[in-house]
Amino acid sequence: MQRRKDPDPQFILSRRGKPIMEFLKHRYIKHGTSIDGSKVRWVCSSQSRKRCKAVIWTYNKAIINGSYKHTHPPVTK
Numbered sequence: 001m002q003r004r005k006d007p008d009p010q011f012i013l014s015r016r017g018k019p020i021m022e023f024l025k026h027r028y029i030k031h032g033t034s035i036d037g038s039k040v041r042w043v044c045s046s047q048s049r050k051r052c053k054a055v056i057w058t059y060n061k062a063i064i065n066g067s068y069k070h071t072h073p074p075v076t077k
């Protein structure tokens, strides 16, 4: 099994205090967690505006699964 070496996701808070994850120059917003909170679903922050379907799952702050197909260029510098 080959694994691409990706940079680690960055976990930050928005100005309104909402959790945000930055990964590969895209920004994701928290969209739900498992019952114990260890597994988090993140959706692209442009989901509603750009109809973007990109989604990432993290477990204990490590990416375990995801669909990175964005319908738009990266939003962060």
Ligand SMILES: [Zn+2]
Binding pocket: 026, 044, 045, 046, 047, 052, 053, 054, 069, 070, 071, 072
């Ligand atoms: Zn997107």
